Amino acid sequence: MGKQQTFKNLPHKTIERLSQYRRALLLCLSNGKTHIFSHEIAKIQHITSVQVRRDLMLIGYSGTLRKGYNIQELIDLIGSIIDSEEGINVAIIGMGNLGRALINYFTGKRHKLEIVAGFDTNPDKIGNTFSGVQCYSVTELEKVIRKKHITVGIITVPAEQTTETARALVKAGIKGILNYTPKPVDVPDDVYLEEYDMITTLEKVAFFVKMSDE
Amino acid sequence: MGKQQTFKNLPHKTIERLSQYRRALLLCLSNGKTHIFSHEIAKIQHITSVQVRRDLMLIGYSGTLRKGYNIQELIDLIGSIIDSEEGINVAIIGMGNLGRALINYFTGKRHKLEIVAGFDTNPDKIGNTFSGVQCYSVTELEKVIRKKHITVGIITVPAEQTTETARALVKAGIKGILNYTPKPVDVPDDVYLEEYDMITTLEKVAFFVKMSDE
DNA sequence: TTTGCACTGTTATAAATTTCACAGCATCCA
DNA sequence: TGGATGCTGTGAAATTTATAACAGTGCAAA
Secondary structure, three states: OOHHHHHHHOOHHHHHHHHHHHHHHHHHHHOOOOEEOHHHHHHHHOOOHHHHHHHHHHOOOOOEOOOEEEHHHHHHHHHHHHOOOOOEEEEEEOOOHHHHHHHHHHOOOOOOEEEEEEEEOOOOOOOOEEOOEEEEEHHHHHHHHHHOOEEEEEEOOOHHHHHHHHHHHHHOOOOEEEEOOOOOOOOOOOOEEEEOOHHHHHHHHHHHHHHHOO | OOOHHHHHHOOHHHHHHHHHHHHHHHHHHHOOOOEEOHHHHHHHHOOOHHHHHHHHHHOOOOOEOOOEEEHHHHHHHHHHHHOOOOOEEEEEEOOOHHHHHHHHHHOOOOOOEEEEEEEEOOOOOOOOEEOOEEEEEHHHHHHHHHHOOEEEEEEOOOHHHHHHHHHHHHHOOOOEEEEOOOOOOOOOOOOEEEEOOHHHHHHHHHHHHHHHOO
């Protein structure tokens, strides 16, 4: 003990980067590489090598001098930190384009994190399977979430259904919500909430493009 | 002069929040509200009222004591800062689920930021229109981008086409890229790049859910 | 075997961002 | 009319995040 708990204090930004490092490392591994230098990781992620080394220091991983970091070891270590041992089950509420994009994009990528159910109100979708994910009626939300031990919900419904969807998820005992809707939601303190609005990001890019023009 | 240029030094985080404030303000306006307090905005965005006031201070906007901020004025001011006067034209490369989701989600929301073209390699899609956006062949990328004065590109192609897509965009003279692919890209310094990976965000949510469990 | 090089690991420093603390003021209420 | 209240605006402090600077080390070439 003592070591494990320090992971609780990892900076949020480091957590995000660890996930990104792993993604990059998996790619390198599939290309046959076994070791990697901090500056190589840095290049891929558009950050500095110091930052990579600092992040790895925070998780207590040491590389080999002049050989770099062992990719497989590092992947495993990152997994032991950010993954949940028993795995985490995820639901997507809203099987429109965005919901289906996420499913496509996601299935089979991480074995400790699995989308195990989709929900929609459209009768044409209910009962069907999308990339291996069964679509249920939102009326069954609570039942399915409890039965399948789903702890994370991704909201991809139309904006006007956002609030009620979030409420239903909370009522069903969800622990984390990722809201891709443009409408912010309100949840109790014990539910972890992350909101992402694509318009904001696009407006930010547009702003800096405008600025670079003067 | 002197006032305008300070907007160049606005913190990145403030820029993002301004966009979010505007989104929330537009909603309030459509509900018939004319004024709003800093703590109301803060509540919606899950931040503190101090932060809202500080952001507004940075853009030089003053509210009325005990009445709050004039919503319309604030919307206009934010627009004058983050929007480009002539408008910015955007292209989406990759008309799969994610690309179409973005188009649906976006069209008609902001008049100073418009998606004016989509691109794909699938012959079934080329020539069609999706929510009013014409889909072109990627072979025409450079031609269309130059002709329509497109300065921002959103990449939503499959991962393995990411690198070449980014290269083509840069070659076509794009100024800003928003990459929704899990594969990081590399661009010259004068192209503003923003990358967003949905898996990272989901893994982050999962991490904090796991942590809250102990 | 020595010297230089190219890495890692870490402490110290700086920059960015958020929060605290409180002054000021218009309105309400007694 | 004289608080009390409930907001705004902002300098100062705290926190978070990133960068700089450099010591240590093992390999490689001479």
